[in-house]
Amino acid sequence: xxxxxxxxxxxxxxxxxxxxxxxxxxxxxxxxxxxxxxxxxxxxxxxxxxxxxxxxxxxxxxxxxxxxxxxxxxxxxxxxxxxxxxxxxxxxxxxxxxxxxxxxxxxxxxxxxxxxxxxxxxxxxxxxxxxxxxxxxxxxxxxxxxxxxxxxxxxxxxxxxxxxxxxxxxxxxxxxxxxxxxxxxxxxxxxxxxxxxxxxxxxxxxxxxxxxxxxxxxxxxxxxxxxxxxxxxxxxxxxxxxxxxxxxxxxxxxxxxxxxxxxxxxxxxxxxxxxxxxxxxxxxxxxxxxxxxxxxxxxxxxxxxxxxxxxxxxxxxxxxxxxxxxxxxxxxxxxxxxxxxxxxxxxxxxxxxxxxxxxxxxxxxxxxxxxxxxxxxxxxxxxxxxxxxxxxxxxxxxxxxxxxxxxxxxxxxxxxxxxxxxxxxxxxxxxxxxxxxxxxxxxxxxxxxxxxxxxxxxxxxxxxxxxxxxxxxxxxxxxxxxxxxxxxxxxxxxxxxxxxxxxxxxxxxxxxxxxxxxxxxxxxxxxxxxx
Numbered sequence: 098x099x100x101x102x103x104x105x106x107x108x109x110x111x112x113x114x115x116x117x118x119x120x121x122x123x124x125x126x127x128x129x130x131x132x133x134x135x136x137x138x139x140x141x142x143x144x145x146x147x148x149x150x151x152x153x154x155x156x157x158x159x160x161x162x163x164x165x166x167x168x169x170x171x172x173x174x175x176x177x178x179x180x181x182x183x184x185x186x187x188x189x190x191x192x193x194x195x196x197x198x199x200x201x202x203x204x205x206x207x208x209x210x211x212x213x214x215x216x217x218x219x220x221x222x223x224x225x226x227x228x229x230x231x232x233x234x235x236x237x238x239x240x241x242x243x244x245x246x247x248x249x250x251x252x253x254x255x256x257x258x259x260x261x262x263x264x265x266x267x268x269x270x271x272x273x274x275x276x277x278x279x280x281x282x283x284x285x286x287x288x289x290x291x292x293x294x295x296x297x298x299x300x301x302x303x304x305x306x307x308x309x310x311x312x313x314x315x316x317x318x319x320x321x322x323x324x325x326x327x328x329x330x331x332x333x334x335x336x337x338x339x340x341x342x343x344x345x346x347x348x349x350x351x352x353x354x355x356x357x358x359x360x361x362x363x364x365x366x367x368x369x370x371x372x373x374x375x376x377x378x379x380x381x382x383x384x385x386x387x388x389x390x391x392x393x394x395x396x397x398x399x400x401x402x403x404x405x406x407x408x409x410x411x412x413x414x415x416x417x418x419x420x421x422x423x424x425x426x427x428x429x430x431x432x433x434x435x436x437x438x439x440x441x442x443x444x445x446x447x448x449x450x451x452x453x454x455x456x457x458x459x460x461x462x463x464x465x466x467x468x469x470x471x472x473x474x475x476x477x478x479x480x481x482x483x484x485x486x487x488x489x490x491x492x493x494x495x496x497x498x499x500x501x502x503x504x505x506x507x508x509x510x511x512x513x514x515x516x517x518x519x520x521x522x523x524x525x526x527x528x529x530x531x532x533x534x535x536x537x538x539x540x541x542x543x544x545x546x547x548x549x550x551x552x553x554x555x556x557x558x559x560x561x562x563x564x565x566x567x568x569x570x571x572x573x574x575x576x577x578x579x580x581x582x583x584x585x586x587x588x589x590x591x592x593x594x595x596x597x598x599x600x601x602x603x604x605x606x607x608x609x610x611x612x613x614x615x616x617x618x619x620x621x622x623x624x625x626x627x628x
Contacts, residue, residue, distance in 0.1 A: 197607055198563045200623040202579065204588045207625075210617040211610070212262045214239055214254055216269050235281065239612040240304025243365075244601045249313045250610060252599075252618060253305035256281040259318055261310075261330055261340055264610070264620060271330050271340035277305050277320030286321040287358050292377060295416060295432050295476055295502065296362060298554045298571050302596040311366040315386070316340065323358020324349040325374065325384075346374075346384055363418050375415030375429055381439060419558070421482040421495065424516065428497055430477035434463045436499045438511075438538060440520050459519040460538040464499050464507035476502040478554045483508070485564030485581040496580060497539065498547075498566060500555025506568060508580060510543040512536060547584045551576070557599050561606035569593075569600045575611060590621070 200206060213219070218234045221227045235256065242252035248264040257279035260272045278284020280303060293301055308318045314330040325346040333339045351358040360377040367373070372384040417430035427439045438460040465475040479500035486492035495511045515536035551570030559567045564581040575590040575597070597613025609621040 194563070194606070196625070197623055198565070200625055201561070201563070201565050201577065202587055204577070204590075205625060206609075206621040206623045208619065208621050210614065211250075211264045211620040212267050212269060212618055213616045214252065214258070214260045214262075214269065214272075214618075215616045236616070238302060238304075238596065238615055239618060240302050240596070240598060241306075241308045242599045242601065242610065242612050242618060243308050243310045244603055244610055245310035245315075246312050247603045247605070247608070249310065250601075250618065251308055251310040251316045251318075252612065253277070253308050253318060255279065255303040257284060257304065257320065259305070259308070259316060259328060259340060261314075261316060262618065264608075264618075271338050273328055273340040273342065276326060276328065276342070277318065278322040279303050284320075284322055287323055287360060288321050292360070292362075292414060295414065295478075298502070300571055300595045302598070306360065306362055307364045309364045309366050309372065311370050311372075315366075315370075317364055317366070317372055319361035319364060319374075321360075323351055323360055325361050325364070325372075349374075362414065362416055365418060365420055367420050367422060373418060373420060373427055375418045377414045379412045379414055379431070381415065381418070381427060381429055383441075416476065417479040417500075417558075419481045423484070424482070424495060424511065425520075426482070426511075426516075428480045428482060430480040430499060432476045434465045434475045434477050434501075435461045436464065436477050436480050436497060437461045438497070459516075459522075462497070462499070462509060462539055464509070464544065465501055465503070465505065478502045479556060479558045479568075481558035481560050481566070483560040483564060483566055483580055484562055494564075494581065496543075498558055498560070498580075500551075500558050500568060500570075502554045504551035504553055504555060504570060504572070506547040506550065506555055506558075506566075506578075508543075508545050508547060508566075508584065510540045512538055512540050515539070545584050547578055547580075547586075549576075549586060553595070556597065559600045559602045559609070561602045563606070565606075567600050567602065567609060569597050569611065569613070571595050571597075573597060573613065575600060575609075575613075593619075 214237055218236055221231060221234050237258060238255040240253050240255050242250060244250050245261075248266070249261060249270070250264055251259065251261050253259055253276075256275070257277040258272060258274045259276045261270045262268065263270050275282045278286060280286070288296075288306075296306070306319045306321065308316065310316050316328045316330075317325055318328070319325050327343050327345065328340050329343050330338060331341050333341065349359045349361065361374045362377055363375040365373050370386055372386070374382040374384065376382065413431045413433040413435075415429045415431055419428045420426070421428070425441050427441055429437045429439065431437065437458055440457050440459055463477075465477070477499050481498045481500075483496045483498050485494050495513075496508050497511060498506065498508045500506050515538040518536045519538050547566070547568075551568065551572050551574065553571030555568055555570050557569045561567075564579055566578040566580055568576045568578070570576075573591070573593045573595050575593060577587045577590070579585045579587055593611070593613035594615070597611065600609065600611045602609055607622065607624045609623070611619050611621075613619070
């Protein structure tokens with residue numbers, strides 16, 4: 098009996114010792130977790146809910162329910178912690194961008210051929226068995242390209258094909274052979290000699306007239322047969338990734354055989370997926386797509402087709418265009434030498450307005466009026482928006498850059514006050530033509546010519562923030578220029594051929610992508626070792 102009584106007392110003492118020890122051990126673990134996090138980084142917000150104490154609390158015999166844990170509020174994070182965290186991130190982004198600008202300014206870049214459109218051609222050449230069993234594939238050349246969401250890029254070819262590739266994987270993703278008319282497939286060429294000379298000068302390499310890509314899958318392209326074709330990267334019924342034809346822009350299709358088609362000479366997508374088209378007829382068109390554009394039902398419609406009805410500034414063929422979403426402007430380059438600025442309004446804000454117009458011509462400029470060149474090619478061949486500075490620092494500047502058929506390049510600053518006045522006037526006037534407003538949109542006192550000129554038409558322009566301009570000419574040269582405070586030639590990139598037609602800078606301002614090297618797409622990566 099005495100032994101049983103002593104055993105019971107021992108068990109009670111042991112129980113009274115173990116429970117407090119267990120609670121202290123739990124509390125110590127929790128304290129270590131928070132203490133260790135504070136030692137790692139005092140400024141990092143603690144955006145997590147720690148439920149360890151719920152299970153170790155002496156008053157809780159069971160774990161809390163899932164619903165009670167979901168409804169529990171996370172710990173409040175002091176505002177200064179978030180502020181310091183955001184400031185560090187902002188400083189890191191600024192540091193990387195400054196390093197990129199230094200590399201652009203000095204020409205420090207990794208340069209390589211990203212991919213070839215002749216993958217299947219080379220595979221066949223390296224396989225005697227394929228050469229015996231298959232039809233001999235022709236060698237093809239890149240003609241025109243555009244960057245989608247990096248690393249996707251779309252390009253056309255001299256034989257009328259379309260290709261989508263991955264610049265990181267350095268290989269083709271999908272292709273659509275013979276998507277457009279070409280000499281090799283016996284298709285129709287509706288380009289007359291005058292327009293052909295305006296676009297290509299003495300070097301017409303064939304292929305599509307223009308190409309644009311949105312996201313990672315949608316490709317729009319215009320051919321010499323007229324109109325605009327739409328393709329999309331999709332899985333075929335066989336489970337293979339292919340670039341499939343999904344239709345044409347309806348209003349641009351040739352109505353009857355023998356009728357002259359509408360030729361689209363240039364095009365560009367904005368970030369919302371609207372497609373802007375410049376035509377041989379001098380009209381600027383805007384095309385929208387349904388939110389779920391899968392090609393099953395063509396719902397593409399033309400929102401607007403406007404030109405200067407009451408004036409002659411922009412009635413000639415459009416040869417190039419560019420967009421500025423910061424300014425809500427579209428710039429067009431015309432065969433008569435003019436560069437024109439158009440405002441762009443959101444479709445929803447224009448509902449109920451007569452004609453459904455969503456744009457107005459607010460300014461025009463012919464930089465070649467007083468050109469010192471004696472060459473006769475005074476048409477505006479390419480156009481681009483450029484910017485430098487930041488709004489936060491109060492030194493943000495926007496400019497319009499125009500490249501000519503004579504190789505000359507001019508720049509002029511855009512007045513924000515004049516632009517605001519012009520947009521206000523355009524909203525009250527639907528009559529067309531250059532809008533009348535008190536302040537000019539373009540600052541004539543800031544006109545400057547960029548030297549040296551190209552020895553041939555300026556076929557393509559591209560810019561990046563920080564005032565960097567990239568130009569490509571029929572002289573087979575890519576030139577890089579710093580625009581502010583005074584246009585300064587930095588360097589040239591050689592090794593290209595006269596067939597060069599496109600230069601593009603990615604959204605990060607890091608990579609320059611171009612054609613002009615036969616079947617290769619060339620990449621210049623200014624990121625250095627900063628991955």
